[in-house]
Amino acid sequence: MGKRARVCMIFLLLTGLFSGTMLFLSGEGFVYRKNEAVTAQAELVTDRMTAVRTTVILDAGHGGEDGGAVSSAGAAEKSLNLSIALTLGDMLSSCGVDVIYTRTDDNGLYDGAVAGHRKMTDLKNRLAVRRAYPDALFLSIHMNTFSDPRCHGMQVFYSDNDPTSKELAECLRQANHTYLQTDNSRAVKAADASIYLLDRAEGTAVLAECGFLSNPTEAAHLLTAEYREQTAAVLCVGILNYIKEYCAP
Ligand SMILES: [Zn+2]
Structure with a gap:
């Protein structure tokens, strides 16, 4: 797909996502910028992306x-998690980003492991994808x-093993704050050993807790396809901004 086609694609994608649901969600305490700002941002980002090839691993x-x-x-x-990962992957692919998934269906990554060892097997297999x-x-x-x-809002964690992880986390936080959760004041956080993947991953690695299922209002939003698409869209803009700032020559 050519650059112009990619720009058009993300234009349509983001315009459609943000215009269709703005009214519905604005009554629930979320305030969005006009969707013109989002499409302008998408154009700016895709316009500045050059021939640099970037691969993103999406881990649902x-x-x-x-x-x-x-x-x-x-x-x-x-x-x-899977719904957001697959939607985000489509968005990134349409912008010329190569996407790898750790899973694309309901199955965990513990095939063949006996009960009691499946969780650790699953995490090790995800880490193996990252290392590949x-x-x-x-x-x-x-x-x-x-x-x-009462706790609500996206929280982004980053791996402390590589300074680029904090930069990517900050791009995701900022895109979410600008376009989706304008009232979200959560700063990005360094992951401790309790987050196995980020504790052991090398290179640029982050984890987004997209919202609190323990908050009834936020859980209700996350159960709608429209809100998950909006979440995917802000993650997409955050990743594209990171590529623009730190990867493009
Ligand atoms: Zn989880």
């Missing part, structure tokens, strides 16, 4: 018997949960 958290966090309505995190593409950007997609149901 959990899968199979590991559902991850669960909303009060019973929605499993694993499905929401050492120059790629790595983004793990998850949903958050907390005992206080």
Whole structure:
């Protein structure tokens, strides 16, 4: 696909995503910038992207018997993570970015492991995908949960093993704050050893907790395809901004 076609594609994608649902969500406390700003941003980013080839690994958290966090309505995190990862992958591909997925269906990455070892096998296999593409950007997609149901908003973690990870995390945080969650004041955080993948990953590696399933309002948003597409769109803009700032010659 040529550069002009890619620009047109992301124009259509982002215009459609943000115009269709702006009214619906504006009544719920979220304030969006006009969608013209989003399309202008997409044009700027894609226009500045040169022949540099970038690969992004999208890691949809959990899968199979590991559902991850669960909303009060019973929605499993694993499905929401996968939905956002696949949509984001389509967006990035349309912008000329090469996309690798750790999973594209409900299955976890623990095939053949006996009970009790599946979680660690799954994580090690995800890490192996990351190591197979050492120059790629790595983004793990998850949903958050907390005992206080008032907590809400995306939280981006970065691996402390490489300084570029914080730069990518900051690009994601900023795109989300600009275009989706304007009231989100959460700063990016360095991952500790409890986040296995970021603790062990080398190169540029981040994890986005896209929202709190323990917050009824945010969980209801995340259960809609429109809101997941908007989440994917801001992650896409954040990644493109990072590529523009730090990867393009
Ligand atoms: Zn998770």
